[in-house]
Amino acid sequence: MIQSSKKWKIQIPDEMFVQQLQNNLHISSLTAKILASRVKTLDEARNIIHMKDDQLHNPYLLTGMKEAVERIELALHRGEKILIYGDYDADGITSTSVILHTLLDLGADVDFEIPNRFTHGYGPNEELFRLAHEKGIQLIITVDNGISGIEPIRIAKELGMDVIVTDHHEPGEELPPADVIIHPRVPEGKYPFGELAGVGVAFKLAHALYGEVPEHLFEYVALGTIADLVPLTGENRYIVRKGLEKLRKSNHPWVQALCEASGVKQHEIDEEIIGFYFGPRLNAIGRLGDAKPGVEFLMSEDLASATMGAKLLNEKNNERKEYVNSITEEAIEMIENNSDISNSLVLVVAKEGWNPGVIGIVASRLVEKYYKPTIVLSIDSELGLAKGSGRSIEGFHLYNELAKNRDILPHFGGHPMAAGMTLSAEHIDELRARLHQQATTCLSDELLTPTLYIDVPIDLSEVTVEAIEELQKLKPFGVGFEKPIFVIQQVSIRSMRKIGANENHIKMELEDAYGILDAVGFNKGYLFNEISYGVKLSIVGDLQINEWQGRKKPQFLLSDVQTLEWQLFDYRGKVNVNHWVGNIPIEESSFIAFREETIQYFQAVIPSIQLVEDEIDNSLSPFIVLLDLPKRIHTMEKLIEIAKPQRIYAVFYTPNSQYFNGMPTRKHFAQYYTFLKNRPFFNLNEHIHQLSKHFGLNVDTIKFMTKVFFELGFVTIENGLLSVNEFASKRSLTEATTYQLRQQQIELEQKFLYSTYSELKQWFDNRMKELSYS
Structure with a gap:
């Protein structure tokens, strides 16, 4: 048995709808299944595959757009100084770049400002607004922020500056006193699509100012939209798809420089490259300090300056990685070594100096590792404050749970899955204790187990190069339109091997009734020792095309695996104990011996071995390692009944095998008895080797026959001399205990030691089935 650490929830698509999609859209069953799990109607599916320009809405549908355009055009006419006020993340940097490009094209006297995360904090800042006024700024346009900047915007108005807010973050009950607010959800339901990123709102303003779709800005909007993790549905989907097309062919110096710095090919740019390579680099600069160089990079007009900017982004991203790795290691050490933290249902870790x-x-990393709501705090000892971020799991509404602690949380904000906060350092332990207690009322064991949602069950017959290539029509994948997770159920392993310099990856051939498929699992080399041949597996992962020397083959990229079947691992005849014992999960296994001499043989390598005789311990592990054979087959049957093993590792060490010696025939016994009867006394120790040659039987067999005769009373032994008992009663050879044990030993060896893998598996299978029906 292989159990996943996650609960699998497999969505079964409606077969009739899948067929309808295939027939009407002329697509493969693979593509149809994905769409069937995402949409309700044929038209929705058609809109995803065939992108139409009408998915880009008229910017004037946004409340305040007309007034904003009029005010900006007035500023252009008067030659007023305009300030674009952005944010320090990738969305804010791209938003700033979009409006900066637009206003410069329109001839504006424009500058930009981005607050520093550490000195100014998020959003409108009074100090920066006062500095803007001193510089003669007459119009401020916020991008990707402003909706919560009530007091700084009020001050800007008092100073005589006009303010246009463009934002997409959650509005509060009170709106800022700006001249104009452009927000896709303010007022609620007015604009057809409420999930624009900050850069998406900025793009709508640019569209209105230009009077036509600014095609040259799509690259920026795609980058910011993907990086900000907004839903890739509706208008966002259109914007991102167009932007990706533009990025792959773009002549912008920053695009070429970023590809070079990231080690990616420009023509391969997709949502994953932006999400894993471009976005983190742009975010890193604002995480560590001043984000303005990010805007300057995106505004680069030549390759030399763009290359310098990309180099800086790379350096900051590497620095960010080092900080993250170092803090994560320190946090894990805290959790592992502090029972107050590790035993809490909500992890709260804090340390002075964390960035x-x-x-x-x-x-986020700690949530991935421990699957508990987690808060990480950086302590400022001079101020006595702790400032940090939290990430949650399904079932624990982080914002609401934090709100129950307002008395010790003077500043916090966020949503169900993420939050930021500031509190007194002396209240850290109190916050942890309270949140743990709150979690006991809403987090069950089931909720504390991560769920893997699988939306596309497939057969191997569906997996072709053409079908996988067709999936490109469904891109981009992201929040709200997630990358599909495929599952292939009840497949067999045709072959498998470890690959990689350190053998930490695995390559397999999967097989079912419909075909064969290559599969690879990166960093899953450990599965080689956990998967036994003959079991049916269910495998989760992604589909890709492996191209080698011009030939294309479909390939499954493995992410998770499980089987409910018990497994047999055959280590019979493996001489090097140190080699095979390393393949067994020692902490989860019970090592079992039926003989004392076996324990003595293995004890140098295996410190803990359980001796099983008549009584069998009920507390055996689900994985059992059978080091040798019992004396009776009943003992093995009883062991299986009590242990109900998920895995059996068959070693069956047998130093004195009797199987090939066999059982002497009745004729052999009769000849030996007659030989002894014709001699009043016989010194066996002295003449056993001559006797062995005389009968053509080995020495051990002669000893065995002698012991049988002695147990039945047919002979007596005195001072090493054998003599026949003339008055012995007639008895069957099978009455002798030694005869019975040898018979049983030969039968056991035949069943367990010298059977084929299939025969051995079948024997255990039959015992397991008998148990399940009993």
Whole structure:
């Protein structure tokens, strides 16, 4: 048995709908199944495959757009100084770049400002607004922020500056006193699509100002939208798809420089490259300090300056990785070595000096490792404050649970799955204790087990190069339109081997009734010792095309595996104990011996071995290692009944095998008895080798026959001399205990030691089935 650490929830698509999609859209069953799990109607599916320009809405549908355009055009006419006020993440940097490009094209006297995460915090800042006023700024346009900046915007108005807010973050009950607010959800339900990123809102303003779709800005919008993890549905989907097309052919110096710095090919740019390579680099600069160089990089007009900017982004990203890795290691050490923290249902870790710009990433990593709501705090000892970020799991509404602790949490904000906060350092332990207690009322064991949602069950017959290539029509994948997770159920392993310099990866051939498929699992080399041939597996992962020397083959990229079947691992005849024992999960296994001499043989390598005789311990592990054979087959049957093993490792060490010696025939016994009867006394020790040659039987067999005769009373032994008992009663050879034990030993060896793998598996299978029906 192989159990996943996650609960699998497999969605079964409606077969009739799948067929309808195939017939009407002329697509493969693979593509149809994905769509069937995402949409309700044929038209929705068609809109995903065939992108139409009408998915890009008129910017004037946004409340305040007309007034914003009029005010900006007035500023252009008057030659007023305009300030674009952005944010320090990738969305804010791209938003700033979009409006900066637009206003410069329109001839504006424009500058930009981005607050520093550490000195100014998030959003509108009074100090920066006062500095703007001193510089003669007359119009401020916020991008990707502003909706919560009530007091700084009020001050800007008092100073005589006009303010246009463009934002997409959650609005509060009170809106800022800006001249104009452009927000896709303010007022609620007015704009057809409420999930634009900050850069998406900025793009709508640019569209309105240009009077036509600004095609040259799609690259920025795609980058910011993907990096900000907003849903890739509706208008966002259109924007990102167009942007990706543009990025793959773009002549912008920053695109070429970023590809070079990231080690990616420009023509291969997709949502994953932006999400894993471009976005983190742009985010890193604002996490560690001043984000303005990020805007300057995106505004680069030549390759030389773009290359310098990309180099800086790379350096900051590497620095960010080092911070994250270091803090994560320290946090894990805290958790593992402090029972107050590790036993809490909500992990709260804190330390002085942790970089507050990256602790949100650390919190996410800890949630991945422990699957508990997690808060990571950086302590400022001079101020006596702890500032940090939290990430949650399904079932624990982080914002609401934090809200129950307002008395010790003066500043916090966020949503169900993520939050930021500031509190007094002396209240850290109190916060942990309270949140743990709150979690006991809402987090069950089931909720504390991560769930893997699988939306596409497939057969091997569906997996072709053409079908996988067709999946490109469904891109981009992301939040709200997730990358599909495929499952292939009840497949067999045709072959498998470890690959890689350190053999930490695995390569397999999967097989079912419909075909054969290659599979590879990166960093899953350990599965080689956990998968036994003959079991049916269910495998989760992704589909890809493996191209080698011009030939294309479909390939399954393995991410998870499980089987409910018990497994047999055959280590019979393996001489090197140190080699095979390393393949067994020692902490989860019970090592079992039926003979004392076996324990003595293995004890130098295996410190803990259980001796099983008549009584069998009920507390055996689900994985059992059978080091030798019992004396009776009943003992093995009883062991299986009590242990109900998920895995059996068959070693069956037998130093004195009787199987090939066999059982002497009745004729052999009769000849030997007659030989002894014709001699009043016979010195066996002295003449056993001559006797062995005389009968053509080995020495052990002669000793065995002698012992049988002695147990039946047919002979007596005195002073090493054998003599026949003339008055012995007639008895069957099978009455002798020694005869019975040898018979049983030969039968056991035949069944367990010298049977084929299939025969051995079948024997255990039959015992397991008998138990399940009893």
